[in-house]
Amino acid sequence: MSDAAQPTAAEVRAAASVLKAAIDRHLEAVERRSGEEGSAVYAAFEELAAAAEAYDEVLYEVHDEVTPFEIPSSDTLPAYTGPDEPGALSVLIRRDYTVAEPHRLLAQAQRIADLDPDAAGGDDAEDREAVGSSLTTAVGVLFGEFEPDEIASRHREFGLSEGDSAVWVAAAEEPAEPGEWLSAPFDQVDPELVICRFDVSASFEEDELEFDAEDDADIDDEDADGERPDGRVVDALDDLDDGDDELERVDTSR
Helix, strand or coil, X not given: CCCCCCCCHHHHHHHHHHHHHHHHHHHHHHHHCCCCCCXXXXXXXXXXXXHHHHHHHHHHHHHCCCCCCCCCCCCCCCCCCCCCCCCEEEEEEEEEEEEXXXXXXXXXXXXXXXXXXXXXXXXXXXXXXXXXXXXXXXXHHHHHHCCHHHHHHCCCCCCEEEEEEEEEEEEECCCCCCCCCCXXXXXCCCHHHEEEEEEECHHHHCHHHCCCHHHHHHHHCCCCCCECCCCCECCCHHHCCCCCCCCCCCCCCC
């Protein structure tokens, strides 16, 4: 059993009082909101969520009961509190990929190693051979040769399938000193300094991917040129036969 002091019934009542007050403040903020300005509402929401979570926790520990409330996790950023005229910017990017066709990734990395031995560890033949058989080695060669934006634009060529991606642009008063944050580049991001963010996810397109029976019938009736009866052109990427295609030679002379 833990040596930490267990909450008491009095603490449960105190947490309930804090929760009631937070509910009142949240309602007041909602009623006072004008137009699109919602920073006060957001702050009150966060306070209410914290109070509800604290009450639920002590209620369970003391009385073995829970509340019927579920506080959703927020996927939005807090209100921006940074400088109006930032002197520097930090751009944080995350892109997820699925290795859809490992043979393509291995083949492209091997081509890079054959054309530029330095990309695979120099003249060591064993290192070059590992490029074509080890996915982790191949990924290192691929991302060492190409900029992330080029990989994003050519991901299918490299046997990758795009997942979610996010870009955050954060403000700073002054640029960081060279090498200052390289040991932990993502550990000190202040969400309140993020000026804007751009997210891409297949989850945003779920509704658009639902076709009715008429749409299915139209697709079945497309003609040989890929044009549907209603005049719309069908995306033919999925019809490409990638099985034995000759991979494009990679230019490593840059």
